[in-house]
Amino acid sequence: xxxxxxxxxxxxxxxxxxxxxxxxxxxxxxxxxxxxxxxxxxxxxxxxxxxxxxxxxxxxxxxxxxxxxxxxxxxxxxxxxxxxxxxxxxxxxxxxxxxxxxxxxxxx
Amino acid sequence: xxxxxxxxxxxxxxxxxxxxxxxxxxxxxxxxxxxxxxxxxxxxxxxxxxxxxxxxxxxxxxxxxxxxxxxxxxxxxxxxxxxxxxxxxxxxxxxxxxxxxxxxxxxxxxxxxxxxx
Numbered sequence: 001x002x003x004x005x006x007x008x009x010x011x012x013x014x015x016x017x018x019x020x021x022x023x024x025x026x027x028x029x030x031x032x033x034x035x036x037x038x039x040x041x042x043x044x045x046x047x048x049x050x051x052x053x054x055x056x057x058x059x060x061x062x063x064x065x066x067x068x069x070x071x072x073x074x075x076x077x078x079x080x081x082x083x084x085x086x087x088x089x090x091x092x093x094x095x096x097x098x099x100x101x102x103x104x105x106x107x108x
Numbered sequence: 109x110x111x112x113x114x115x116x117x118x119x120x121x122x123x124x125x126x127x128x129x130x131x132x133x134x135x136x137x138x139x140x141x142x143x144x145x146x147x148x149x150x151x152x153x154x155x156x157x158x159x160x161x162x163x164x165x166x167x168x169x170x171x172x173x174x175x176x177x178x179x180x181x182x183x184x185x186x187x188x189x190x191x192x193x194x195x196x197x198x199x200x201x202x203x204x205x206x207x208x209x210x211x212x213x214x215x216x217x218x219x220x221x222x223x224x225x
Contacts, residue, residue, distance in 0.1 A: 099150050
């Protein structure tokens with residue numbers, strides 16, 4: 001079983017729509033959680049950390065459910081520039097474990 | 109300021125040849141990481157450096173892979189006798205590694221795309 005599993009998508013949504021997706025992780029001892037964004041043929045960049053209480057950053061909302069070992073990301077009022085692959089990342093000490101990514105395409 | 113840089117950006121080599129990939133971390137970052145991303149796959153952890161020492165080499169796929177870091181800065185990843193399955197994007201990241209791991213953001217370089225023919 002992979003350490004981090006994500007729905008690969010793709011999620012094709014119109015501008016202004018809300019899109020949400022999850023990932024699950026297998027290591028219950030994982031300490032911290034992140035969403036990274038990766039554009040085509042570019043390096044991953046940190047989008048946001050995910051805190052136990054849930055957190056928002058503008059149009060992005062992340063939630064963590066430790067009991068069920070899943071993390072979610074919700075994008076409201078999606079923009080064309082949100083089109084990317086979103087990587088779910090789980091940190092156990094220094095080691096990041098990455099999901100294979102969820103592809104989101106926002107169309108005009 | 110300057111981010112993480114990697115060279116070369118692309119490398120095409122023949123099966124059986126050795127290759128060396130270079131990573132220049134962000135100045136002052138004590139931790140350095142190598143990952144590999146194969147087509148359609150998530151990033152795969154290879155090795156982690158704290159300063160010049162590598163406490164965790166568990167992700168290196170075989171003994172053909174080695175890495176070193178000198179002066180607490182530049183790191184090189186060497187792949188000997190390359191195989192076609194080594195073809196991937198090799199990404200380097202660095203972080204400050206102070207405080208808690210929860211807050212330690214890893215910054216990624218642009219990667220080296222390795223193609224083994």
